[in-house]
Amino acid sequence: MEAEVIGRLLAVGIALGLAPAAAPAAGAPARSDVRVVLKFVKREGERAPAVRFDPASCPACRIVDEPLFNADNPRETVIALRVPRRRMIELAFEASPGTVRQVVLEAGELAFRSDGTRVVLTLPPLAQDAITAAEVATHIVEPGMVLRFEHADPVRRAGAYATGAFPARERHAADVLEFAQREVVRTLGLGEEALRRGWGTIQIMGFDTNAPHGHVDAPPHIHMHLRWPGDTGTQIGHYYLDPAGLLSRNIVGVKGLGMPDRRFGRGDTFATIAPDGSTAYTHRITTQGWLEIADGAGDTCVIRPLSGSGFAEGAIVTCPNGREQRITVRDDLTAGILTVTTGTIVETFHYAPATGMLLSPAVPPAAAPSVAQPQTGVRADL
Numbered sequence: 618m619e620a621e622v623i624g625r626l627l628a629v630g631i632a633l634g635l636a637p638a639a640a641p642a643a644g645a646p647a648r649s650d651v652r653v654v655l656k657f658v659k660r661e662g663e664r665a666p667a668v669r670f671d672p673a674s675c676p677a678c679r680i681v682d683e684p685l686f687n688a689d690n691p692r693e694t695v696i697a698l699r700v701p702r703r704r705m706i707e708l709a710f711e712a713s714p715g716t717v718r719q720v721v722l723e724a725g726e727l728a729f730r731s732d733g734t735r736v737v738l739t740l741p742p743l744a745q746d747a748i749t750a751a752e753v754a755t756h757i758v759e760p761g762m763v764l765r766f767e768h769a770d771p772v773r774r775a776g777a778y779a780t781g782a783f784p785a786r787e788r789h790a791a792d793v794l795e796f797a798q799r800e801v802v803r804t805l806g807l808g809e810e811a812l813r814r815g816w817g818t819i820q821i822m823g824f825d826t827n828a829p830h831g832h833v834d835a836p837p838h839i840h841m842h843l844r845w846p847g848d849t850g851t852q853i854g855h856y857y858l859d860p861a862g863l864l865s866r867n868i869v870g871v872k873g874l875g876m877p878d879r880r881f882g883r884g885d886t887f888a889t890i891a892p893d894g895s896t897a898y899t900h901r902i903t904t905q906g907w908l909e910i911a912d913g914a915g916d917t918c919v920i921r922p923l924s925g926s927g928f929a930e931g932a933i934v935t936c937p938n939g940r941e942q943r944i945t946v947r948d949d950l951t952a953g954i955l956t957v958t959t960g961t962i963v964e965t966f967h968y969a970p971a972t973g974m975l976l977s978p979a980v981p982p983a984a985a986p987s988v989a990q991p992q993t994g995v996r997a998d999l
Contacts, residue, residue: 650699651743652681654830655727656750657694657712657736658719658971665716668694668736674709677701685831688751690773693971695751697830703742710736721750721972751829753973755955755966757799761808762819764799766792768973769826770950776828777835784826787837790862790928791823792946794839794908794920796957797932800944801910801918802841804936807898810912816891817845841910843889843897849873852889854881854900856908862927863906 657668667689670680681687681697688695700706717736720727729738753773757764769788778784798821802808808819821841824834837858845851851872859865867881881887883902891897901909903919906927911917916937923931923943931945947956953976955966967976 649702650677651702652686652697652746652748653700653722653740653743654686654695654697654748654750655738656721656972657696657710657717658721659691659693659716660718664691665713668696668717669711670696670698671709671711671735674737675700675706678706678708683831685776685828685833686748688773688775688827690775692770692772693751695829697748700740700743703744705742706740708738708740710738712736719971723747723749724972724974748830751827752825753827753829753971754825755968755973755975757966757975758979759799759803759808761810761812762799762802762821764795764821765823766795766948766955766973767823767825768948768950768968768970771826773827775826776833778826778828784837786860786862786927786929787858788823788826789930789946790858791837791839792948793928793930793932793944794856794864795821795823796946796959797908797920797928797934797944798839798841798910800934800942800959801920801936804918804934804938805898805910805912805916807912811843811891811897814891814893815846816893816897817843817851820844841900843891845872845892850892854887854889856900856902858928859906861906862929863922864902864908865906867900867902 659665672678678698678700681699683697686697696710711734714731714734717729717731720729720736720738727738729736753768753770755766755768757766769785771783774783802819811817811819819841823839824837825832828834838855839858840854840856842851842853849872853870853872855868857865857868865883867887868878869881869887870878881902883904883906886899886901888899889897896913898913899911903909907922908920909917910920918934918936920932920934922928923933923945931943934942934944942960945958950970953968953970955968957964957966965977968974969976
């Protein structure tokens with residue numbers, strides 16, 4: 618096992634031209650408390666005061682005072698607490714009567730009751746931090762790949778995007794590039810390859826504009842990284858977007874190995890290394906600010922803007938099969954409808970505007986028993 622870990626470190630270090638650190642030490646003992654983030658969604662049209670935690674309901678709990686973990690805007694109040702680990706706790710909050718429509722924990726909803734000016738809920742026992750409730754993103758899952766599409770709502774703007782010009786153009790460019798990368802992953806079979814070889818999962822992401830749980834996701838950028846099993850060794854590239862909506866550079870960090878970040882400019886090729894030391898795929902930002910992605914065998918797809926003014930208006934994906942795919946993306950934040958057009962194919966993703974949670978069916982119903990494939994090893998007389 619130790620030799621395998623060292624081999625992985627060397628593979629990544631050689632690929633990135635860096636000196637790897639020693640293997641990470643064993644984890645620290647479990648804490649007695651965990652951080653939890655709760656989102657109180659306000660009723661539509663309400664401009665109610667912020668919801669406030671009642672400390673008398675949980676003397677062992679306390680507010681998390683880390684920057685950007687708490688928030689209040691016309692859409693929601695976000696409250697971060699430290700609560701005892703693995704305890705079922707009833708929490709109370711002060712709120713204007715009738716203003717709270719939903720309480721969110723992680724990607725799910727918590728039941729609550731309203732009692733005058735109080736909102737009361739039962740928190741399930743938590744063994745680890747649960748801090749992602751403030752994120753507003755839709756997840757699209759495919760074999761060996763997850764696409765995380767962030768919804769940029771100016772009403773929720775925070776952190777680096779709290780003031781000044783809102784990065785709408787850069788966010789539109791990220792929208793397009795996320796789905797253009799998905800098309801490349803599909804065409805080159807990168808997700809299936811990662812799944813078959815046990816490399817982990819390819820994760821395609823953009824950037825948040827509301828700084829959830831202190832994640833200041835700036836400047837604007839996109840990702841496509843291979844999340845290794847156990848996370849340590851994962852190489853995370855940040856493909857930064859300029860104000861025109863073109864790609865400018867890639868800053869790469871490696872999870873858990875103590876390596877310094879490395880910069881890849883236009884014209885430089887960055888290879889994503891799999892846990893077995895092989896090249897999973899490569900990225901190259903061209904001199905024009907376009908993007909090239911190649912598989913381990915060198916088959917290359919090119920993503921270029923639909924127009925000369927950057928990726929915000931759309932992209933054209935050209936792959937070795939000779940087919941060009943035109944991709945455009947439209948996100949209706951009010952209706953909760955994400956529309957992705959790839960050539961003549963129009964996909965419609967319905968999501969919950971408060972959370973980004975996908976509402977459209979993601980898994981087909983089971984086949985009828987008469988057409989289902991028989992399982993091996995099952996006795997016919999049972």
